[in-house]
Amino acid sequence: MYGWWGRILRIDVSKRKYVVQELDPSIYSNYIGGRGLAAKILWDELVPGVDPLSPHNKLVIASGPLSGLPLPSSGKLVVASKSPLTNGYGDGNIGTMASVHLRKAGYDAIVLEGASDKPIYLYIENDKVEFMDADDLWGRDAFDAEDKLVREHGRNIGVLLIGPAGENLVRYATIVSMKGRSGGRPGMGAVMGFKKVKAIVIKGTRNPPIADEKKLRELSEASYKEVLSKENYDFWIRQGTMATIVWSNENSVLPTMNFREGVWEYYDTISGDLMEKLKIERRGCPYCNMQCGNVIIDETGEKSELDYENVAMLGSNILLPDLRKVAELNKLADMYGLDTISLGNSLGFTMEASEKRLIREKIEWGDYGEVKELVKDIAYRRGLGAFLAEGVWRMSLSLGREAQDFAMHAKGLEVSAYNxxxxxxxxxxxxxxxxxxxxxxxxxxxxxxxxxxxxxxxxxxxxxxxxxxxxxxxxxxxxxxxxxxxxxxLNLDYYPKMLSAATGIEWxxxxxxxxxxxxxxxxxxxxxxxxxxxxxxxxxxxxxxxxxxxxxxxxxxxxxxxxxxxxxxxxxxxxxxxxxxxxxxxxxxxxxxxxxxxxxxxxxxxxx
Ligand code: PTT
Ligand code: SF4
Incomplete structure (x- = not known):
């Protein structure tokens, strides 16, 4: 088989055992990989009604046949499980070196099963899997823990990890990587935390089997070149997704005051134009020539990588008109491993509930000092933070009918930043x-x-x-x-062509x-x-x-x-x-x- 390895790595962290499993080739032709492969595994293997925060839930980390190859913006992977936030199917997509190393290690996916009785991290190097003690990683924020793992294992690794929010089972905890990439909005970080797996370190040194290397190289060169030639390229490099703040305000979709309004008079205090003036560097995912991670210095003097969703949800949605302060909240979310969209929704919901006196606590719109403390308390499930750690659906159910009308979610997952x-x-x-x-x-x-x-x-x-x-x-x-x-x-036709060249099957x-x-x-x-x-x-x-x-x-x-x-x-x-x-x-x-x-x-x- 070409394009895929045809095998997955199944790790039972309860028993500290692993097995390499070959999959039927029809699974690949029917589901391709990534989300498709993850959904098929979860459908086939989960017992219906399983508690998402129990050893019986599984966490699937899945690449696809184009992930991690030298093709435009291919350094992505999918993390999926039954969601502790929605009780339904949940997944997310992360740009990370772990995607490249997973492919090079020789697996299409990793399936984590069971739950460890003490904190561990997994070290995977090609055929070798080691269950490492994580006592001195547990409790550390994701940035600090990643630095420690890099010191231990060198720079040439891919790391997926959780912060304190995942450890403390916050229902919208994410899995993070590379100090600013984060995925698995519906609580994939909590699933990893329940399993007591602080991190997965992957190092791979093999090349995935490709059917037509020459053709794939040609497509790669042509598509990278096409990206560079696009009219919008320069503007994208300058603002990335942050350009959407102005656009959303112009089109009355900027989430404002817990999605009460779609315009905000202070939109320019968090805009892409302002970000451009404050920007100090760009970051991005592997194999990408669009590098859209915009880094500015936050209120505390540290680096924070901004995206539209993060800034809108922690800016206009809670009425915080200061990009450096928004950047600080965003950085905390990345360090703690909290999804910024659900976080901004939970904060906005709480402010509205407070305004309407549905809760006792007083949380004013845009109160930066209060919010900053609350973000920490959410990650550690302390005081009112424990309530917000449940997400808006559960919060609203406990506050009654009126609150349910302003709980901004569908199927339990909080709405992203478009009113x-x-x-x-x-x-x-x-x-x-x-x-x-x-x-x-x-x-x-x-x-x-x-x-x-x-x-x-x-x-x-x-x-x-x-x-x-x-x-x-x-x-x-x-x-x-x-x-x-x-x-x-970029022309969509590239993708079936790339898939055909990688797999040797005409798509x-x-x-x-x-x-x-x-x-x-x-x-x-x-x-x-x-x-x-x-x-x-x-x-x-x-x-x-x-x-x-x-x-x-x-x-x-x-x-x-x-x-x-x-x-x-x-x-x-x-x-x-x-x-x-x-x-x-x-x-x-x-x-x-x-x-x-x-x-x-x-x-x-x-x-x-
Ligand atoms: C994604 C969601 C998004 S979508 C954003 S900003 W966006 C938020 N980013 C968060 C963050 O950052 N830190 C944090 N603690 N929480 C965050 N929650 C929010 O998560 C992301 C980019 C972006 S930036 C987008 S649009 C695109 N998303 C892609 C996707 O979903 N699939 C795909 N094949 N390609 C994509 N490309 C773009 O990737 P989720 P990332 Mg993300 C810091 O994870 O769960 O899918 O939610 O992964 O590596 O950070 O890239 O304006
Ligand atoms: Fe996509 Fe931006 Fe990552 Fe490039 S840097 S792969 S454009 S999210």
Whole structure:
């Protein structure tokens, strides 16, 4: 087999044993890798209803056939498990040298099973796996712990690790790497923390088997060159994702005051233009010539790497008009291993709950001193911090009906930084994302602002499914960064060509879309199996967007219409081959080769 190694490394940290397992080649052709491979493993192996924070949950770290090869922005990998935040399928994507080393070590994925009785870290070097004592790493923040591991094992390694938030089982703890890359928003860091695995150090020295090296080299040279030639390249290098602050404000989607508004009069205090003036260096992921990590000096004089989501959620969403202070909160999130999007949502929710006197504590909007302490308390689950560590869905359930209307989540995952009062298509994108309200699967808003914004129509649904296929299906399975295509318009045709050259199997875009549809439907089956029931309300966005109109900006008075939303959701189901409840139809499961899911779903919800 070419392109893949055909084997995964299965590590049981309870028994401190590992085994290399060969996978059936059909798994690769049906699921490609990354998210697809992870979803298949979790579907096949997890006992339904398993407690995500128990030894029976598994953590899958999966690369794809293009990950870690010398191709544009290929240094990515997927981390996935049953989510302690949503109780459904959860995953995230990290740019890290661990992706390169995992490929070179000779595995397509690592599956972590069980739970250690004391802190350990794993040292993987090609065929060797060592269970190392982590007593003196446990408790350290992720930056400090990574420095220590580098001192121990040298620079030529890939490291995935958790901070105190993962150790303390914060439900939105992430897995971090390289002091500024972070992934697994739905609590993959907590799953690793429950297993008492502080870090995974990988060192690989082999080259993955490639079918047509010459062709892949040609595609690599041409695509790297094309990236450099793009009109937007210079601006991207200057601002990266931070340019989105101004854009979001202009388009009334900047999350402001817990998503109450979409515009903020102080947007320029956290903008990409300001960031450019403060920027001291650029960072990025392996094999990337777009290096979009913008580093500035934060309020305490230390480095902090900024991205749009982080700055919007810890800036406008909590009314903090100071980029250096926002940068400090962002750095703390990276050090502690907290997802910034869920963190910004949890803070915004708490401020609103405090304002409405639904909680006793007084937390004012934009109170930097208070927030900074609270971020630490979340990571260590102390005092009010322990409440925020649960995420907005659980917090809102304990505060009653009123609070549920301003709890900004879908399926339990907090909404990323786009306010959708005036963006029904993007609201549908959040609500139908396979991990909860993440923008990664379909950033429809970029197209929607150029369309009839207030339309709830088939055209938007078609575009949404196209984006889910490309972003959530193709890029998450290959696994490479989507930004060369999204931001600079790198020709999508490169990807099936690269996949064909790597694997020696002829892939068309349609073949990839079919895999993408299979992955989406399998993940939907996973959610239904976990919830043991299903209703279309699971695919609703936060109620705030239906109930509380905007009060500021050009769209003051606008909110979503629930009846029209429902009609658009029905179109989405029809196009996916799912029934009116959002359950895949029997014929869809058959068509996608997911026959094994038929008896399971039939016994839970009755298939149509
Ligand atoms: C991603 C989500 C995002 S998406 C951002 S900023 W973005 C936040 N980043 C966080 C962070 O930083 N630190 C932290 N403690 N928490 C954070 N939470 C948020 O997590 C990221 C980039 C970005 S920056 C984006 S859009 C793209 N995302 C990709 C993706 O999802 N898939 C893919 N194939 N390519 C992508 N390329 C881009 O990667 P999650 P990273 Mg990320 C610091 O993890 O769980 O997917 O959530 O991994 O290496 O930092 O790259 O404006
Ligand atoms: Fe990483 Fe940015 Fe490059 Fe994507 S574009 S691989 S996120 S540095």
């Amino acid at each position: 959708c009062h005036a963006a029904p298509g993007m609201a549908l994108a959040f609500a139908t994302s396979p991990i909860g309200a993440h923008h990664k699967d379909a950033w429809l808003i970029g197209l929607e602002v150029k369309m009839d914004r207030f339309a709830y129509n088939r055209e938007k649904v078609e575009k949404l499914i196209f984006l889910q296929r490309v972003r959530g299906g193709m890029f998450e399975s290959l696994t490479t960064c989507r930004l060369p295509w999204v931001e600079l318009g 068309s875009m349609d073949d990839i879309y079919r895999v993408a549809d299979r992955i989406y439907t399998l993940i939907r089956a996973f959610w239904i199996r976990e919830y043991n029931r299903w209703s279309r309300t699971m695919d609703y966005p936060p109620m705030r967007w239906f109930k509380h109109p905007l009060t500021k900006g050009p769209f003051a008075g606008v909110k979503l219409d629930i009846n029209k939303y429902d009609k658009m959701l029905s179109i989405y189901y029809e196009m996916r081959g799912w029934d009116e409840r959002g359950v895949p139809k029997k014929e869809t499961l058959e068509k996608l080769g997911l026959k094994e899911a038929i008896p399971v779903l039939d016994s839970i919800v009755g298939l149509k």
